[in-house]
Amino acid sequence: MPESHVTPLTGRTAVVTGGASGIGAATATRLADAGASIIVVDRDAAGAARIADLVGGKSLTLDLSDSDAIIDALVGVDADILVNNAGIQHVAPIEDFDPGTFATIHAIMLQAPFLLARALLPGMYARGWGRLVHISSVHGHRASAYKSAYVSAKHGLEGLSKVIALEGAEHGVTSNTVCPGYVRTPLVEGQIADQASTHGIPEDEVVEKVLLERSALKRLVEPAEVAEVVNFLCTDAARSITGSSHLMDGGWTAA
Numbered sequence: 333m334p335e336s337h338v339t340p341l342t343g344r345t346a347v348v349t350g351g352a353s354g355i356g357a358a359t360a361t362r363l364a365d366a367g368a369s370i371i372v373v374d375r376d377a378a379g380a381a382r383i384a385d386l387v388g389g390k391s392l393t394l395d396l397s398d399s400d401a402i403i404d405a406l407v408g409v410d411a412d413i414l415v416n417n418a419g420i421q422h423v424a425p426i427e428d429f430d431p432g433t434f435a436t437i438h439a440i441m442l443q444a445p446f447l448l449a450r451a452l453l454p455g456m457y458a459r460g461w462g463r464l465v466h467i468s469s470v471h472g473h474r475a476s477a478y479k480s481a482y483v484s485a486k487h488g489l490e491g492l493s494k495v496i497a498l499e500g501a502e503h504g505v506t507s508n509t510v511c512p513g514y515v516r517t518p519l520v521e522g523q524i525a526d527q528a529s530t531h532g533i534p535e536d537e538v539v540e541k542v543l544l545e546r547s548a549l550k551r552l553v554e555p556a557e558v559a560e561v562v563n564f565l566c567t568d569a570a571r572s573i574t575g576s577s578h579l580m581d582g583g584w585t586a587a
Contacts, residue, residue: 352379548583
C-alpha cells in the first residue's frame with residue numbers, strides 16, 4: 333500500500349496579512365499547497381473570505397493601522413508561520429507629505445508586524461519552531477524620491493526582522509525578509525495606469541522606462557514567484573537561514 337503524501341508544512345498554521353490579493357493571496361495559496369492551514373488577514377472582508385474559501389482556511393478582517401484592534405483580534409490566535417505582507421503606498425515630496433498618511437503607512441508596515449510578532453512568538457517559542465517572513469522590498473535597500481514613508485518603513489522592517497532573528501534563534505524560530513522589485517499586483521497596476529496618463533505614454537513603456545529603469549531585467553515580478561521564495565523560507569530546508577534579506581529586484585541593486 334503506498335505511503336500517504338505528507339507535504340512539508342503539514343500540521344503548521346500560517347497567518348498571512350494582506351492576503352486578499354496580490355502577493356498575499358499567492359502566498360496563502362502556495363503555503364496551503366504545502367500543507368499549512370491558513371489564516372488570511374485583510375481589511376477587505378470579502379476578498380479575505382474568498383481566498384480563505386479557496387485554500388480551505390479562515391479569514392480575519394482587520395485594519396492593521398489600528399493597533400488596539402490588532403491586539404484584540406489576536407487573543408487566542410496561534411500560528412507557526414507569520415507572513416507580514418500588508419502594505420500601502422503614497423507618493424509625495426516630503427514638504428507636501430501628509431503627516432497622518434506617513435503615520436498610517438508606518439503603522440501598517442512596521443508597527444503591525446511588530447505587534448503580530450509580539451503576539452505569536454510566545455507560541456512559536458513554546459513549540460520550538462517558527463517562521464517569520466516579512467515581505468519587504470528593494471526599497472528596504474534603496475531609496476526612491478517621494479516615497480519617504482514607504483522607504484523608511486521598509487528599512488525599519490529589515491531591522492525588525494534581524495532583531496527577531498537574533499532573539500528567536502535559541503527557540504527554533506527564524507526571521508527573514510523577501511525584497512522584490514515591482515510586482516504585478518493591483519497596487520502596481522494602478523501606478524502604471526496613473527503614470528501612463530501623467531506622461532502620455534503607453535503602459536508597457538511605463539513599465540520598461542519608468543518603473544524598471546534601474547532594473548537589469550525589464551519585467552515585473554509575478555506574485556507566484558515571491559510566494560515560492562516565502563514557501564522555501566518556511567520549510568526545514570531553510571532552517572539555517574535567518575536574519576537574511578532575499579532580493580528579487582531583477583538586478584536593481586547590482587549596479
